[in-house]
Amino acid sequence: MKLLIVGGVAGGASAAARARRLSEDAEIVVFERGPDVSFANCGLPYYIGGEITERKKLIVTTPELLRSRFQLDVRTRSSVEAIDRTAKKIRVRDLESGREYEEAYDKLILATGAAPFRPSIPGIDLPGIFTLRNLHDTDQIKARVDHDVKQAVLLGGGFISLELAENFVRRGIATTVVEKNGQILTPFDKEMTTPIVQELAARGVTILLDQFAESFEPSADGLTVCLNSGQRLSAQLVILGVGVRPENKLAIDAGLEVGPRGGIQVNSYLQTTDPNIYAVGDAIEVTDFVSGNLTQVPLAGPANRQGRIAADNVFGRSMTYRGTQGTAILGVFDKTAAITGASEKVLRRDQRPFRKIYVHPTHHAGYYPGAEAMTLKLLFDPTTGQVLGAQAVGGVGIDKRIDVLSVAIQAGMTVFDLEEMELSYAPQYGSAKDPVNMAGFVASGLLRGDHPQVDVEAVLATPAVEQPLLLDVRTPQEFATGHIPGAMSMPVDELRSRLGELPRHRMIATYCQVGQRGYLATRVLLQSGYSAANVGGGFKTYRLFHPSN
16 A cells, blocks of 8 residues: 655644554655644744744654654655546655656545635735744744834734734734624624623734725835725734635646535545545535534644544545534633534524523632633524534633533533533532533523523614513612613512512513523513513623623
8 A cells, every 4th residue: 555645734644643553564655845744833823922932842743753653754845746646646846856756656645734815915925924824934923023023913813813913912012903804703703702802902902893904015114004994004014814725726636626615525534536535634625513514614623633534544444524513712811712513603694593592600619719700602403402502701611611512512412411411520620500501501491491581682683662671680789880771770689579660561671790680580570470581691791792882
């Protein structure tokens, strides 16, 4: 067996190592265009910012180690130019010498990845404008940051841009993030990004939404970024983070099928339309685990697993890739945001029925010092209760909850299962009723009819004549510090004695700070003959949608 692997990093390097573990006899050749066969992409912003102090820490493995430990033929600075599927050969160009040669294969794995998109706008090739994909890019950006950068502009509000924003601020650089859409972190639902926007603003980062660069101009101190709004931003460094595109030219030229967004099409065994050619990583089209639709999700974890699965199938094992959930996490200063499964916007786009709840617990027992608040949004099927997606934002403990919910989605669990989950508890780690349990309690109560709920944005979008009576059941002091416009104040502890003040002919939407007192008020009203529902997640959820009101 002669196996050729085009590309290293996550998918290709994992495939190569797995292939060797499965066969000592196979001839395995890895071709990598750059000098580094496997490095930590996700660590690059932190090396630029100085959190990672040694460049060598970014090297996951070296060509020398792969050669000595795994007996792999690793050829760096080698560009695969073409595939001859009929002859089962590839054409390779040695980037050092310029020499071209052919290499035969029995099986071929494409791990060509995705490249940052560089839009065609005037001035895009001026000095000081970079993308961040590899160590070479990192070295160039860091060299600039170490010397003469006072102002930086990040185009795009995705994960890497926000990680760079944090690291630039730590280096004393005035930083502006420009995002074409109406929100940062577009995989998330917009309201769940509010705490991240607030954290960035508190740290001095300027966020400009619904704007994009129309051109770049040289200036006396570096660059001017000209936005569609007419605003002009001065900078000595610009990072393009406006998305990635699959490196698919090799596949297209070879006649392999690609999807509408350019991802190489593969089956569940990760075979392309040529059964002797597999493809993995950011270059491929994958199945969304929740919806079953085809999509593209550039994440290191799935790429690693795909590399292993492709190698297994090359050597006769029958292994399938079950799909990608899009589980991802981001840390920005003291805030963390994480997501798994379907978002509300995706479910709406797919016209899939769902319900949602918000809970706002602390990450461990409130009586133990250091408890940090979080917001957890859960999306689930309105009939079966199957968990469809989750998002969380806060401080400590976000990773734990999203990882638990990611497993719940993989296992096809329901919100009723979340109620019964037995999770570890000590006051410094969690609560007797973990945030995951709490989400299960609220969602299950909604489906059972014990906890009727209305969504705050739906209430506010309802015409005034049809709108329910908004009843704020917090204390007068809480009400005075801020409330939903038009709400009536009636503390929950006074509710039973003041029921006569409420109209019986009108729907009543109760709310408190996070939902618990609103739930109690709803139960009192329902059992007293009123039509009532709780505003999901309370005033804290309202603030996610209306942070400045």
